[in-house]
Amino acid sequence: MPDQKPARFVKYGIIGCGAITERYIDVFENLNTACVTAVADSDLVKSKSMAQRFNCQAFKNYHTLLANQDIDAVIIATPSGLHAQMAIDALNAGKHAVVEKPMAMTLEQADAMIYAAQKAKRILTTVLNNRFLPATILLKKTIDQGAMGRIISGSTCVNWYRPQEYYNEAAWRGTRLMDGGVLLNQAIHHIDLLLYYLGEVKHLQAYRATLGHDIEVEDTAAAIVQFKNSAIGTINATTCAYPKNLEETLTIIGEKGCVVLGGPKLNSIRAWQVDEISPNDVLEVPKWYGHYKVIENVSLAIIEQREPLIKSEDGKKALELIWRIMANSQLTKDVSNGL
Numbered sequence: 451m452p453d454q455k456p457a458r459f460v461k462y463g464i465i466g467c468g469a470i471t472e473r474y475i476d477v478f479e480n481l482n483t484a485c486v487t488a489v490a491d492s493d494l495v496k497s498k499s500m501a502q503r504f505n506c507q508a509f510k511n512y513h514t515l516l517a518n519q520d521i522d523a524v525i526i527a528t529p530s531g532l533h534a535q536m537a538i539d540a541l542n543a544g545k546h547a548v549v550e551k552p553m554a555m556t557l558e559q560a561d562a563m564i565y566a567a568q569k570a571k572r573i574l575t576t577v578l579n580n581r582f583l584p585a586t587i588l589l590k591k592t593i594d595q596g597a598m599g600r601i602i603s604g605s606t607c608v609n610w611y612r613p614q615e616y617y618n619e620a621a622w623r624g625t626r627l628m629d630g631g632v633l634l635n636q637a638i639h640h641i642d643l644l645l646y647y648l649g650e651v652k653h654l655q656a657y658r659a660t661l662g663h664d665i666e667v668e669d670t671a672a673a674i675v676q677f678k679n680s681a682i683g684t685i686n687a688t689t690c691a692y693p694k695n696l697e698e699t700l701t702i703i704g705e706k707g708c709v710v711l712g713g714p715k716l717n718s719i720r721a722w723q724v725d726e727i728s729p730n731d732v733l734e735v736p737k738w739y740g741h742y743k744v745i746e747n748v749s750l751a752i753i754e755q756r757e758p759l760i761k762s763e764d765g766k767k768a769l770e771l772i773w774r775i776m777a778n779s780q781l782t783k784d785v786s787n788g789l
Protein backbone atom coordinates (compact mmCIF):
# COMPACT_ATOMS: atom_id res chain seq x y z
CA MET A 451 0.00 0.00 0.00
CA PRO A 452 1.28 3.56 -0.67
CA ASP A 453 3.28 5.10 2.22
CA GLN A 454 3.38 8.69 1.06
CA LYS A 455 0.31 10.84 1.53
CA PRO A 456 -0.34 12.77 -1.70
CA ALA A 457 -1.04 16.48 -1.69
CA ARG A 458 -4.79 16.05 -1.89
CA PHE A 459 -7.54 13.70 -0.95
CA VAL A 460 -10.25 12.62 -3.39
CA LYS A 461 -13.79 12.63 -1.98
CA TYR A 462 -16.07 10.00 -3.48
CA GLY A 463 -19.81 9.45 -3.53
CA ILE A 464 -21.08 5.91 -4.21
CA ILE A 465 -24.37 5.31 -6.00
CA GLY A 466 -25.78 1.85 -5.31
CA CYS A 467 -25.36 0.05 -1.98
CA GLY A 468 -25.68 -3.59 -3.02
CA ALA A 469 -23.36 -6.60 -3.15
CA ILE A 470 -20.34 -5.03 -4.89
CA THR A 471 -20.36 -1.94 -2.66
CA GLU A 472 -19.41 -4.25 0.26
CA ARG A 473 -16.05 -4.66 -1.47
CA TYR A 474 -15.47 -0.89 -1.43
CA ILE A 475 -15.52 -0.93 2.37
CA ASP A 476 -12.18 -2.79 2.38
CA VAL A 477 -10.94 -0.64 -0.50
CA PHE A 478 -11.45 2.66 1.33
CA GLU A 479 -10.21 1.28 4.66
CA ASN A 480 -6.87 0.67 2.95
CA LEU A 481 -6.59 3.84 0.85
CA ASN A 482 -4.89 7.00 2.05
CA THR A 483 -5.62 8.97 -1.10
CA ALA A 484 -9.41 8.98 -0.91
CA CYS A 485 -12.51 8.65 1.23
CA VAL A 486 -16.27 8.20 0.83
CA THR A 487 -18.31 11.29 1.70
CA ALA A 488 -21.80 10.06 0.79
CA VAL A 489 -23.69 7.05 -0.54
CA ALA A 490 -27.06 6.86 -2.29
CA ASP A 491 -29.45 4.00 -2.94
CA SER A 492 -33.09 4.08 -4.06
CA ASP A 493 -33.62 1.78 -1.06
CA LEU A 494 -33.00 4.18 1.85
CA VAL A 495 -32.60 1.32 4.33
CA LYS A 496 -29.61 0.02 2.33
CA SER A 497 -28.21 3.49 1.88
CA LYS A 498 -28.39 4.27 5.63
CA SER A 499 -26.87 0.95 6.60
CA MET A 500 -23.98 1.39 4.12
CA ALA A 501 -23.48 5.01 5.27
CA GLN A 502 -22.93 3.77 8.82
CA ARG A 503 -20.16 1.49 7.64
CA PHE A 504 -18.46 4.28 5.67
CA ASN A 505 -19.26 6.82 8.36
CA CYS A 506 -20.73 9.17 5.75
CA GLN A 507 -23.98 10.78 4.59
CA ALA A 508 -26.86 8.69 3.19
CA PHE A 509 -29.23 9.67 0.38
CA LYS A 510 -32.12 8.02 -1.39
CA ASN A 511 -32.00 10.10 -4.55
CA TYR A 512 -28.63 10.12 -6.35
CA HIS A 513 -29.28 13.61 -7.71
CA THR A 514 -29.04 14.90 -4.12
CA LEU A 515 -25.63 13.24 -3.81
CA LEU A 516 -24.55 14.81 -7.11
CA ALA A 517 -25.58 18.25 -5.85
CA ASN A 518 -23.02 17.98 -3.02
CA GLN A 519 -20.19 20.35 -4.04
CA ASP A 520 -17.76 18.56 -1.75
CA ILE A 521 -17.76 15.37 -3.82
CA ASP A 522 -15.03 15.10 -6.50
CA ALA A 523 -15.86 11.71 -8.00
CA VAL A 524 -18.65 9.19 -8.08
CA ILE A 525 -18.56 5.38 -8.15
CA ILE A 526 -21.58 3.97 -9.94
CA ALA A 527 -22.46 0.52 -8.59
CA THR A 528 -26.07 0.15 -9.62
CA PRO A 529 -27.68 -2.35 -12.06
CA SER A 530 -25.72 -2.15 -15.32
CA GLY A 531 -28.58 -0.70 -17.37
CA LEU A 532 -28.53 2.41 -15.14
CA HIS A 533 -24.80 3.13 -15.54
CA ALA A 534 -24.95 5.33 -18.64
CA GLN A 535 -27.55 7.86 -17.46
CA MET A 536 -26.07 8.05 -13.96
CA ALA A 537 -22.55 8.59 -15.33
CA ILE A 538 -23.77 11.33 -17.69
CA ASP A 539 -25.60 13.03 -14.81
CA ALA A 540 -22.47 12.78 -12.63
CA LEU A 541 -20.21 14.19 -15.37
CA ASN A 542 -22.68 17.01 -16.09
CA ALA A 543 -22.58 17.80 -12.35
CA GLY A 544 -18.79 18.19 -12.63
CA LYS A 545 -17.82 14.88 -10.98
CA HIS A 546 -15.34 12.31 -12.27
CA ALA A 547 -17.16 9.03 -12.97
CA VAL A 548 -15.92 5.54 -12.04
CA VAL A 549 -18.42 3.10 -13.46
CA GLU A 550 -18.67 -0.54 -12.44
CA LYS A 551 -18.44 -3.00 -15.33
CA PRO A 552 -19.93 -3.13 -17.87
CA MET A 553 -19.41 0.59 -18.49
CA ALA A 554 -22.69 0.67 -20.44
CA MET A 555 -25.09 -1.69 -22.14
CA THR A 556 -24.79 -0.35 -25.69
CA LEU A 557 -22.23 1.43 -27.85
CA GLU A 558 -24.58 4.42 -28.23
CA GLN A 559 -24.67 4.76 -24.44
CA ALA A 560 -20.85 4.48 -24.26
CA ASP A 561 -20.47 7.20 -26.91
CA ALA A 562 -22.83 9.52 -25.03
CA MET A 563 -20.85 8.94 -21.82
CA ILE A 564 -17.51 9.62 -23.53
CA TYR A 565 -18.94 12.80 -25.07
CA ALA A 566 -20.20 13.96 -21.64
CA ALA A 567 -16.74 13.32 -20.11
CA GLN A 568 -14.99 15.28 -22.87
CA LYS A 569 -17.44 18.16 -22.52
CA ALA A 570 -17.11 18.26 -18.72
CA LYS A 571 -13.30 17.72 -18.85
CA ARG A 572 -13.65 14.99 -16.24
CA ILE A 573 -12.34 11.42 -16.02
CA LEU A 574 -14.62 8.61 -17.10
CA THR A 575 -13.32 5.13 -16.29
CA THR A 576 -14.68 1.66 -15.68
CA VAL A 577 -13.88 -1.01 -13.11
CA LEU A 578 -11.94 -3.69 -15.02
CA ASN A 579 -10.25 -4.72 -11.81
CA ASN A 580 -8.57 -7.88 -13.16
CA ARG A 581 -6.09 -5.71 -15.03
CA PHE A 582 -4.48 -4.83 -11.70
CA LEU A 583 -3.69 -8.35 -10.42
CA PRO A 584 -0.02 -9.24 -9.99
CA ALA A 585 -0.34 -12.22 -12.40
CA THR A 586 -2.17 -10.28 -15.14
CA ILE A 587 0.34 -7.40 -14.82
CA LEU A 588 3.26 -9.82 -15.10
CA LEU A 589 1.72 -11.43 -18.21
CA LYS A 590 1.20 -8.00 -19.82
CA LYS A 591 4.84 -7.10 -19.19
CA THR A 592 6.00 -10.47 -20.51
CA ILE A 593 4.02 -10.13 -23.76
CA ASP A 594 4.90 -6.46 -24.30
CA GLN A 595 8.63 -6.96 -23.91
CA GLY A 596 8.54 -9.77 -26.46
CA ALA A 597 9.53 -12.59 -24.11
CA MET A 598 6.80 -14.84 -25.58
CA GLY A 599 7.62 -13.87 -29.15
CA ARG A 600 4.85 -13.42 -31.69
CA ILE A 601 1.50 -14.31 -30.14
CA ILE A 602 -0.12 -17.26 -31.88
CA SER A 603 -3.22 -17.82 -29.76
CA GLY A 604 -5.18 -16.18 -26.92
CA SER A 605 -8.20 -17.80 -25.27
CA THR A 606 -10.35 -17.53 -22.19
CA CYS A 607 -12.73 -19.87 -20.33
CA VAL A 608 -15.15 -18.53 -17.74
CA ASN A 609 -16.96 -21.59 -16.43
CA TRP A 610 -18.88 -20.27 -13.46
CA TYR A 611 -22.02 -21.22 -11.62
CA ARG A 612 -24.90 -18.93 -10.77
CA PRO A 613 -27.98 -20.73 -9.44
CA GLN A 614 -31.45 -19.58 -10.53
CA GLU A 615 -31.75 -17.91 -7.08
CA TYR A 616 -28.92 -15.53 -8.04
CA TYR A 617 -31.01 -14.27 -10.94
CA ASN A 618 -34.21 -14.23 -8.86
CA GLU A 619 -32.77 -12.28 -5.93
CA ALA A 620 -32.50 -8.95 -7.82
CA ALA A 621 -35.06 -8.03 -10.48
CA TRP A 622 -32.42 -6.62 -12.87
CA ARG A 623 -30.33 -9.80 -13.12
CA GLY A 624 -30.83 -11.91 -16.22
CA THR A 625 -32.69 -9.12 -18.04
CA ARG A 626 -31.72 -7.82 -21.47
CA LEU A 627 -31.84 -4.13 -20.62
CA MET A 628 -30.23 -4.18 -17.17
CA ASP A 629 -27.87 -7.22 -17.08
CA GLY A 630 -27.12 -8.24 -20.66
CA GLY A 631 -26.01 -11.87 -20.17
CA VAL A 632 -22.91 -13.89 -19.37
CA LEU A 633 -20.65 -11.94 -21.76
CA LEU A 634 -21.59 -8.45 -20.55
CA ASN A 635 -21.95 -9.34 -16.90
CA GLN A 636 -19.38 -12.05 -16.18
CA ALA A 637 -16.88 -12.54 -19.04
CA ILE A 638 -16.27 -8.85 -19.77
CA HIS A 639 -13.21 -8.90 -17.47
CA HIS A 640 -11.63 -11.72 -19.47
CA ILE A 641 -12.64 -10.28 -22.85
CA ASP A 642 -11.02 -6.99 -21.81
CA LEU A 643 -7.79 -8.85 -20.93
CA LEU A 644 -7.69 -10.61 -24.30
CA LEU A 645 -8.03 -7.23 -26.03
CA TYR A 646 -5.42 -5.72 -23.68
CA TYR A 647 -2.92 -8.47 -24.51
CA LEU A 648 -3.63 -9.20 -28.17
CA GLY A 649 -5.25 -6.06 -29.62
CA GLU A 650 -8.33 -5.82 -31.80
CA VAL A 651 -10.33 -8.67 -33.30
CA LYS A 652 -10.61 -8.97 -37.09
CA HIS A 653 -13.09 -11.85 -37.58
CA LEU A 654 -15.30 -13.94 -35.33
CA GLN A 655 -17.92 -16.67 -35.27
CA ALA A 656 -20.15 -17.11 -32.26
CA TYR A 657 -22.97 -18.97 -30.54
CA ARG A 658 -25.16 -17.90 -27.62
CA ALA A 659 -27.84 -19.81 -25.75
CA THR A 660 -29.91 -19.86 -22.58
CA LEU A 661 -29.46 -23.43 -21.42
CA GLY A 662 -29.71 -23.62 -17.65
CA HIS A 663 -31.76 -20.71 -16.34
CA ASP A 664 -35.10 -19.05 -16.75
CA ILE A 665 -33.73 -15.67 -17.86
CA GLU A 666 -34.06 -13.34 -20.88
CA VAL A 667 -30.39 -13.38 -21.85
CA GLU A 668 -27.74 -16.00 -22.67
CA ASP A 669 -26.13 -17.96 -19.85
CA THR A 670 -23.71 -19.71 -22.22
CA ALA A 671 -21.67 -18.34 -25.12
CA ALA A 672 -18.74 -19.37 -27.28
CA ALA A 673 -16.82 -17.48 -29.93
CA ILE A 674 -13.87 -18.23 -32.18
CA VAL A 675 -11.91 -15.07 -32.86
CA GLN A 676 -9.09 -14.02 -35.14
CA PHE A 677 -7.17 -10.97 -33.96
CA LYS A 678 -5.81 -8.30 -36.30
CA ASN A 679 -2.29 -9.58 -35.48
CA SER A 680 -3.40 -12.95 -36.98
CA ALA A 681 -3.53 -14.81 -33.64
CA ILE A 682 -6.54 -17.08 -33.18
CA GLY A 683 -8.42 -17.85 -29.99
CA THR A 684 -11.67 -18.82 -28.31
CA ILE A 685 -13.95 -17.24 -25.74
CA ASN A 686 -16.07 -19.65 -23.68
CA ALA A 687 -18.39 -18.44 -20.95
CA THR A 688 -21.19 -19.97 -18.94
CA THR A 689 -22.96 -19.53 -15.61
CA CYS A 690 -24.16 -23.17 -15.74
CA ALA A 691 -21.05 -24.91 -14.30
CA TYR A 692 -22.96 -26.78 -11.57
CA PRO A 693 -22.51 -26.97 -8.62
CA LYS A 694 -19.93 -24.17 -8.20
CA ASN A 695 -17.50 -22.01 -10.17
CA LEU A 696 -15.23 -24.43 -12.00
CA GLU A 697 -12.56 -22.22 -13.55
CA GLU A 698 -11.61 -18.91 -15.10
CA THR A 699 -8.57 -19.25 -17.29
CA LEU A 700 -6.66 -17.18 -19.75
CA THR A 701 -4.29 -19.03 -22.09
CA ILE A 702 -1.71 -17.24 -24.21
CA ILE A 703 0.47 -19.16 -26.64
CA GLY A 704 3.42 -17.36 -28.16
CA GLU A 705 6.11 -18.64 -30.52
CA LYS A 706 8.65 -18.48 -27.63
CA GLY A 707 6.43 -19.43 -24.69
CA CYS A 708 3.04 -20.25 -23.20
CA VAL A 709 1.19 -19.04 -20.09
CA VAL A 710 -2.03 -20.16 -18.45
CA LEU A 711 -3.50 -17.96 -15.72
CA GLY A 712 -6.30 -19.31 -13.56
CA GLY A 713 -7.43 -19.63 -9.97
CA PRO A 714 -10.47 -18.06 -8.35
CA LYS A 715 -9.28 -14.52 -9.07
CA LEU A 716 -7.19 -15.20 -12.18
CA ASN A 717 -4.13 -14.48 -10.06
CA SER A 718 -2.66 -18.00 -10.10
CA ILE A 719 -0.15 -19.19 -12.63
CA ARG A 720 -1.32 -22.58 -13.86
CA ALA A 721 1.45 -22.92 -16.43
CA TRP A 722 4.46 -20.76 -17.22
CA GLN A 723 6.73 -21.85 -20.04
CA VAL A 724 8.66 -18.64 -20.71
CA ASP A 725 12.43 -18.90 -20.55
CA GLU A 726 13.27 -15.21 -20.24
CA ILE A 727 11.04 -14.29 -17.28
CA SER A 728 10.45 -16.12 -14.03
CA PRO A 729 6.98 -15.96 -12.46
CA ASN A 730 8.29 -16.46 -8.89
CA ASP A 731 7.25 -13.08 -7.57
CA VAL A 732 3.45 -13.31 -8.11
CA LEU A 733 1.82 -12.12 -4.89
CA GLU A 734 -1.25 -13.56 -3.21
CA VAL A 735 -3.78 -10.73 -2.88
CA PRO A 736 -7.09 -10.27 -1.03
CA LYS A 737 -10.42 -10.35 -2.89
CA TRP A 738 -10.76 -6.55 -2.85
CA TYR A 739 -7.26 -5.87 -4.21
CA GLY A 740 -8.23 -5.26 -7.87
CA HIS A 741 -10.88 -2.72 -6.83
CA TYR A 742 -8.39 -1.13 -4.45
CA LYS A 743 -5.86 -0.67 -7.26
CA VAL A 744 -8.54 0.76 -9.61
CA ILE A 745 -9.54 3.41 -7.07
CA GLU A 746 -5.92 4.12 -6.12
CA ASN A 747 -5.06 4.60 -9.81
CA VAL A 748 -8.07 6.84 -10.54
CA SER A 749 -7.50 8.91 -7.38
CA LEU A 750 -3.89 9.58 -8.35
CA ALA A 751 -5.00 10.42 -11.88
CA ILE A 752 -7.49 12.97 -10.46
CA ILE A 753 -4.88 14.46 -8.12
CA GLU A 754 -2.19 14.61 -10.79
CA GLN A 755 -4.64 15.63 -13.54
CA ARG A 756 -3.72 12.81 -15.91
CA GLU A 757 -5.44 9.81 -17.49
CA PRO A 758 -6.10 6.67 -15.41
CA LEU A 759 -4.82 3.27 -16.62
CA ILE A 760 -8.29 2.23 -17.76
CA LYS A 761 -9.61 4.74 -20.27
CA SER A 762 -13.25 5.10 -21.20
CA GLU A 763 -12.29 3.81 -24.68
CA ASP A 764 -11.15 0.53 -23.06
CA GLY A 765 -14.61 0.08 -21.56
CA LYS A 766 -16.09 0.76 -24.99
CA LYS A 767 -13.72 -1.68 -26.77
CA ALA A 768 -14.81 -4.61 -24.59
CA LEU A 769 -18.43 -3.63 -25.18
CA GLU A 770 -17.80 -3.39 -28.91
CA LEU A 771 -16.43 -6.95 -29.12
CA ILE A 772 -19.34 -8.30 -27.06
CA TRP A 773 -21.80 -6.56 -29.38
CA ARG A 774 -20.04 -8.06 -32.40
CA ILE A 775 -20.39 -11.52 -30.79
CA MET A 776 -24.07 -10.81 -30.18
CA ALA A 777 -24.61 -9.59 -33.74
CA ASN A 778 -22.85 -12.68 -35.10
CA SER A 779 -25.00 -15.14 -33.15
CA GLN A 780 -28.65 -15.78 -32.58
CA LEU A 781 -29.77 -16.31 -29.00
CA THR A 782 -31.29 -19.79 -28.74
CA LYS A 783 -33.20 -21.02 -25.72
CA ASP A 784 -33.52 -24.57 -24.51
CA VAL A 785 -33.82 -24.82 -20.76
CA SER A 786 -35.02 -28.46 -20.98
CA ASN A 787 -32.18 -29.50 -23.30
CA GLY A 788 -34.77 -31.46 -25.28
CA LEU A 789 -33.39 -30.85 -28.73
Ligand SMILES: NC(=O)c1ccc[n+]([C@@H]2O[C@H](COP(=O)([O-])OP(=O)(O)OC[C@H]3O[C@@H](n4cnc5c(N)ncnc54)[C@H](O)[C@@H]3O)[C@@H](O)[C@H]2O)c1
Pocket residue numbers: 465466467468469470471490491492493496510512527528529530532550551552577578579620635
Ligand atom coordinates in the same frame (compact mmCIF):
# COMPACT_ATOMS: atom_id res chain seq x y z
N1 LIG B 1 -16.13 -5.32 -10.97
C1 LIG B 1 -16.64 -6.45 -10.51
O1 LIG B 1 -15.92 -7.43 -10.31
C2 LIG B 1 -18.11 -6.54 -10.20
C3 LIG B 1 -18.60 -7.60 -9.41
C4 LIG B 1 -19.96 -7.63 -9.14
C5 LIG B 1 -20.81 -6.67 -9.65
N2 LIG B 1 -20.32 -5.67 -10.45
C6 LIG B 1 -21.22 -4.67 -11.06
O2 LIG B 1 -21.74 -3.82 -10.05
C7 LIG B 1 -23.07 -3.41 -10.38
C8 LIG B 1 -23.99 -3.72 -9.19
O3 LIG B 1 -23.99 -5.12 -8.97
P1 LIG B 1 -24.45 -5.71 -7.54
O4 LIG B 1 -24.19 -7.17 -7.63
O5 LIG B 1 -23.86 -4.90 -6.44
O6 LIG B 1 -26.02 -5.46 -7.64
P2 LIG B 1 -27.09 -5.35 -6.43
O7 LIG B 1 -28.40 -5.66 -7.01
O8 LIG B 1 -26.60 -6.17 -5.27
O9 LIG B 1 -26.97 -3.82 -6.02
C9 LIG B 1 -27.46 -2.77 -6.81
C10 LIG B 1 -27.94 -1.65 -5.90
O10 LIG B 1 -28.35 -0.54 -6.71
C11 LIG B 1 -29.51 0.02 -6.10
N3 LIG B 1 -30.26 0.79 -7.07
C12 LIG B 1 -31.09 0.35 -8.04
N4 LIG B 1 -31.64 1.38 -8.71
C13 LIG B 1 -31.13 2.52 -8.17
C14 LIG B 1 -31.31 3.91 -8.42
N5 LIG B 1 -32.12 4.34 -9.39
N6 LIG B 1 -30.64 4.80 -7.63
C15 LIG B 1 -29.82 4.37 -6.64
N7 LIG B 1 -29.63 3.05 -6.36
C16 LIG B 1 -30.26 2.15 -7.11
C17 LIG B 1 -30.26 -1.20 -5.57
O11 LIG B 1 -31.22 -0.84 -4.57
C18 LIG B 1 -29.14 -2.05 -5.04
O12 LIG B 1 -28.86 -1.79 -3.68
C19 LIG B 1 -23.44 -4.16 -11.67
O13 LIG B 1 -23.28 -3.31 -12.77
C20 LIG B 1 -22.45 -5.30 -11.73
O14 LIG B 1 -22.15 -5.72 -13.04
C21 LIG B 1 -18.99 -5.59 -10.72
